Amino acid sequence: MGFPGPIRKFLERRYDTEVAEGFLDKQIHKRLPPHTGWLHVFGSLAMLLFISQTLTGIMLLIYYRPTPDEAYKSIQFITGSVHFGWLYRQVHAWGASLMILALVFHMIRTFFMGSYKKPRELTWVTGVLLFLVTITFGFTGYLLPWNQIAFWATTVGTESANKVPVIGAWLQYFLRGGDSVTGETLSRFFVVHVIILPWILAGLIGVHLFLMRACNLATMEDVDAEKKIPSEHGIPFFPVHVAKEGVVAVFLVAVLVTLSVVAPWEIGEPANALSTPAHIKPEWYFLPSYQLLKYFEGEYGAVIGIFACGVPFALLVFWPFLDRGKARHPKKRPIAVGLGLIGLLGALFLGYLGHVSETEQTYFGQRYHIDLLGWPNKIVEGEDAPSEAPH
Template identity: 50%
Template sequence: MSLGRKIGGKLWNWLRDRYPMDEVVEFSEGQLHKPLPPHVGVWHTSGSLALFLFINQIVSGILLMVYYRPTTEAAFESVHYIMTKAYFGWLIRGFHAWGSTLMIVCVLVHMMRTFFMGAYKKPREMTWVLGVCILGCTITFGFTGYLLPWNQLSYWATQVGTEIAGVIPWAGEYIMLLLRGGTGVSGETLARFYVVHVVVLPWVLTGLVVVHLVFMRVQSLATLEKVGEEKPIEKGKGIPFFPHHILTEGVIFSLLIAGLFALIVLWPAELGEKADPLKTPEGIKPEWYFLSTYQLLKYFPKTLGLVVSLVPIVLLLFWPFLDRTPARHPRQRKVSVAIGIVGLAIALVFGVLGYYSERTVTVGGKKYHLDMYCVPHAVESKSVH
């Protein structure tokens, strides 16, 4: 029985007298039962997970806005109120804080899956390019949101983060002033970051994601066949979007929600101390997704460092136009798979170096201080209190 007939009733007839409802139903049914390529499985749920987490960010963000106040006098106190007094405030902030981390993880996993399965190749180049813009927006969401609680960590991390913009030749100083709304991080910066975080980025990202999804549906998901050799999915060979793929997504969603709850309860989002522009705390580190760039910048003179850190971004953006080989299957693309793995390994190594730099660690009972370049220096036992 068709969806249209199932809905039935007076309301249906009322709508049908006024709108092309049969066409709407036909279109929806076509989309719902569209067969997916046979290799579609768990890895293909990463895009929908990112979408789910984006919706989670919007809903929890709107709820946080009810009590959040974007001024230097009230921002920290309003988040403290949310965490301690507002009904389920701790839970909503937890959903937002952990949701942002998981969203970045899901977007990165989704990008890796489309990279390793060669899904960015013709005709899906623009789906990938939009994806890279989406990744940029998602990270900017994280960067602007980090300042909003106005605590020591967020204040000083923003001070360091915005300084990087100042390194850009000629326009750097101006861009830094524009970002901060003055020479230092202040209430002006907070207001700017707030507007970008709650107004500009949500709309820009929504637009980008909608176009991304339309492209994906119009072109269908890529198979593992070579570019130009794709055959239509044979009857009975593909995976039905409904109910098969939706069920796989349901299982993964449930695990994600369980994981999200566990993280919120076991590692609640912290607030720390209120920002104090006169007291620089030790060991200021950016969020985990900036750690590798942050560390990389230390090994190069300022402007050169900026150029070096821009290389991966430009490569990512134009990758579908640089890799013009027809094979999609990872086993037939040894070079691009190797490039992907080396790129990931570099990001991971610099991320770990960034994490451990300027820290003291104990190895085999001996204490070492790792300097800013992560070079270990033995700590004299006398000097340790």
């Protein structure tokens, strides 16, 4: 591998190209553990989505105007008038959700295979930070269309910051750029979304990849008992694993375009600071926290709720330093695997409750009104659904 003749000669006369080529060659032909397979493509998938988000984000920036008067209109213009504007907007909106989904699957795979254990603790920590930054990307980007759902989801989200003990009021004021969600908030979120977070994420990806390459992928052997992979046994990164990633990339493009056509994101109504739409709900990845917050009432309820929502994330960050057992195989780690399953199923269950709360659903042929807290109340024919939660 290398550059074509004249360029190669030009570079060789100026730089020690052998070092660079040797480094690239080593990375490309690195041997991965024998169990490396399709489950190991989610990290690359998330990175592909980051690249897609960056490119579509730049395209959208050409026409987007980050002011309360123009933001909504510019999104309408992108969708309705700009050539393929609808496609780039949809791919960007769907890409955000898929990127978070890819990261969730990547973290699940890493957790259950025990790949976060020594010596890869920091790889895991940077991975969790990547996940948190990506969620923040979603939160800040959500406001930019300046529609009703965005405006009120941001109002509720930033109001939650007010419940943080001691610094809550300052934090909320700082995030909003004032007392309430206004053009100042839009400017702040815009800058964070398009300038600050992309650089933080790119830097974190760089560190994550460096650490991943430095320690190689984890085998299923116990901590401190990992053997170096002999070249005849390992899976070649190129072409075997790269081919899998190529297949996934093609599949990803197909999924993104299909979703964009089949299930486009609505622009909705423009933001109105004097009217809250009924039953606003956050994006799917905030639904577990949204639902959990509802169970804490009273003067200190929200504070406890914020704490309860923060604990799982804190546990995720520090998990490799809490679980110091040497076994990696899930069968040898019943407690960690059990806790992981409980956390995962708990998040899914809360997310589902958040999704169906304050709606009507049919289970086994019976209509139910699901109240605020997720309790199903039978609807008797001829009666209206209860308008308020009985709890």
